[in-house]
Each structure stands twice: as C-alpha cells, then as structure tokens.
Amino acid sequence: MNIKIKKLIEKANKIIILRHKDPDIDALGSQLGFCSSLKQAYPKKTILAVGDTNSLNTFQPMDTATREEYKESLVFIFDTVSKQMLLGSDYTEAKNLVLVDHHLNEPDIRYDYYVRDARASSSCEIVYQLLKDMRIAIPQIAAKYLLMGIISDTGRFLYNNVNSDTFDISGKLIKIGANIQEIFDVMYSESLEMKKIKAYFFSTVQYTKNNVAFRKNDEDFLKKYHIDVHTASRGLVNQMAGANEVPIWANFTFDNRIGKILCELRSHTISIVDIAHKYGGGGHAQACGCTVDTWEDTDKVLADLDLVAEVSHG
Numbered sequence: 148m149n150i151k152i153k154k155l156i157e158k159a160n161k162i163i164i165l166r167h168k169d170p171d172i173d174a175l176g177s178q179l180g181f182c183s184s185l186k187q188a189y190p191k192k193t194i195l196a197v198g199d200t201n202s203l204n205t206f207q208p209m210d211t212a213t214r215e216e217y218k219e220s221l222v223f224i225f226d227t228v229s230k231q232m233l234l235g236s237d238y239t240e241a242k243n244l245v246l247v248d249h250h251l252n253e254p255d256i257r258y259d260y261y262v263r264d265a266r267a268s269s270s271c272e273i274v275y276q277l278l279k280d281m282r283i284a285i286p287q288i289a290a291k292y293l294l295m296g297i298i299s300d301t302g303r304f305l306y307n308n309v310n311s312d313t314f315d316i317s318g319k320l321i322k323i324g325a326n327i328q329e330i331f332d333v334m335y336s337e338s339l340e341m342k343k344i345k346a347y348f349f350s351t352v353q354y355t356k357n358n359v360a361f362r363k364n365d366e367d368f369l370k371k372y373h374i375d376v377h378t379a380s381r382g383l384v385n386q387m388a389g390a391n392e393v394p395i396w397a398n399f400t401f402d403n404r405i406g407k408i409l410c411e412l413r414s415h416t417i418s419i420v421d422i423a424h425k426y427g428g429g430g431h432a433q434a435c436g437c438t439v440d441t442w443e444d445t446d447k448v449l450a451d452l453d454l455v456a457e458v459s460h461g
C-alpha cells in the first residue's frame with residue numbers, strides 16, 4: 148500500500164496535508180514532519196500544510212487552501228479518521244485522500260488508502276515508517292517534528308503505548324539530527340505562573356467513591372488564570388496521573404467557543420474507551436475523550452467511570 152501511496156504522490160502536482168482540529172503535538176508533528184519531507188523530496192510540487200493553530204504550535208505558521216484547490220489535490224489527513232475532528236468539509240472535494248492514524252476508530256469519511264497502526268505510539272511513528280517505506284528522506288527539521296510527536300503522545304516514553312519500535316524510531320530520528328535537549332526545552336519548560344496554576348489545579352481535584360479523580364474547569368477558572376481551553380483541558384488532565392490510589396482520571400472543561408464541555412478521560416490500565424464512545428467520542432483504550440452538553444452529563448460520565456473502577460477493583 149505504501150508504494151501505491153508513493154505513486155499517488157509522484158502523480159500529484161498539488162498536495163494538501165491536514166490533521167485534526169485543535170491540534171496536539173502529534174498532529175502537528177506528523178503533519179509538518181511529513182510536509183517538510185515531501186517538500187525536500189519534491190521541490191517542484193505545491194505542498195501545503197493547512198489547519199487551525201493554537202499554543203502548541205511552536206512549529207511554523209499554517210498554509211491556507213481554497214475549496215477549488217482541494218479538487219485538484221492529493222490530500223493526506225493525520226491523527227484522525229473522524230469527520231467531527233476535522234475543520235470544514237473541503238477535504239471531501241479531494242481528488243485522492245489518504246488517512247494515517249493510530250487510533251481505534253472506524254473512518255466515517257471516504258478515502259483511497261488508510262494507513263492504520265493502532266500499535267504505533269503516535270501518528271509520527273507511522274509517518275516515519277511510511278516515509279521510510281516510500282524511500283523519502285527525512286530532513287533534520289522533520290526528524291525534530293516527528294520526535295516531538297512521539298515524545299508528546301507517549302508522555303516522554305511513560306505511557307504503555309510505548310514499544311520497542313518507538314525507541315528504535317526515536318533513535319533513528321536522533322541520528323538524523325533531532326536534538327532531545329532542544330525539544331525538551333520547547334516542550335517541558337514553563338512559566339512559574341503555569342507551575343502555580345498546576346499546583347492550584349491539583350489541590351482542587353475531587354474524587355468519586357472508587358477514587359476516580361476529576362476536575363470541572365468552568366469559564367471562571369479559565370478566565371481567572373488566563374488559560375485557553377486547550378491548556379485547561381488536555382494540558383492539565385495528566386496532573387491527576389500517577390497516584391497509586393487513582394485508577395482513572397477525568398478532566399472536564401467548558402469550551403465557550405461551542406458552549407459544550409470537553410471531557411478528557413484517562414486510565415492507568417482499565418479500558419475506558421467504551422465510555423467515550425457512549426457519549427459520542429473516541430480515542431485510545433486508556434486515553435480518550437468526548438464532548439457533552441451540560442455539567443449534569445459530566446456526572447453521568449463520572450458515574451460510568453466510577454462503575455468500571457469499582458468492577459475492576461473487584
């Protein structure tokens with residue numbers, strides 16, 4: 148399949164590379180790592196990386212493309228296969244569409260090829276393999292971007308999505324020239340203010356009967372500490388990780404852009420993705436999410452999480 152994808156690339160004059168909206172570092176890293184590799188290999192082609200941006204984008208500004216341009220383009224989508232995770236619908240006009248993802252979800256969009264590896268730690272890990280199979284060289288900047296995605300999606304090689312390939316590929320990216328120190332300075336040093344926010348956040352975490360840790364971040368919390376929805380939601384969820392007594396943790400954040408509540412759900416070992424699915428979301432077995440309408444709904448999510456925590460506890 149990867150060779151067929153290479154044929155599509157060689158045939159295309161214009162290539163548009165996308166990933167899910169409100170991107171995390173794996174989404175940005177896979178999109179922009181792939182983009183800069185293609186640009187180096189095919190300097191004459193028009194290659195665009197399109198999408199929204201947020202505070203995690205320390206990479207580069209995004210390109211734009213018109214709906215007309217999509218019609219003549221080969222389009223790649225990274226780190227999601229779900230309509231609801233994508234911005235707009237221009238990609239449906241694509242001449243050809245290739246999906247690349249490491250999640251467990253079934254695509255609800257039309258595609259020509261789907262490069263899927265649920266065993267891969269990250270989309271960046273798949274992109275490395277894809278480029279290698281297609282014999283497209285990875286420039287130093289792309290190596291940095293791809294390693295950033297791997298580091299981010301594995302929580303610095305901490306989560307159980309890490310396997311020997313993850314280390315293998317990370318080593319290869321370092322060999323190309325990705326600098327760990329430089330990456331860690333960008334990704335993990337933060338302001339004193341952020342450290343104080345994290346301390347406040349953790350000190351106000353609540354617990355269900357079976358020690359499901361949770362926090363409800365309302366609009367006031369975000370305003371008071373001047374943090375955006377993304378920072379509060381995905382940026383703080385793992386402040387609750389790593390306590391022996393806590394099997395599952397959930398972070399609920401009001402998103403005033405859509406008037407709904409984002410639910411980030413995490414677990415040490417128990418699979419909780421069915422609960423995310425129940426509320427219209429998805430993701431990985433131990434790291435998933437959904438969006439609900441009201442705070443009462445978050446209590447229903449919590450009750451379901453508490454039940455699986457109780458059952459697994461025996």
Ligand SMILES: [Mn+2]
Nearest residue numbers: 173226270300
């Ligand atoms: Mn990912």
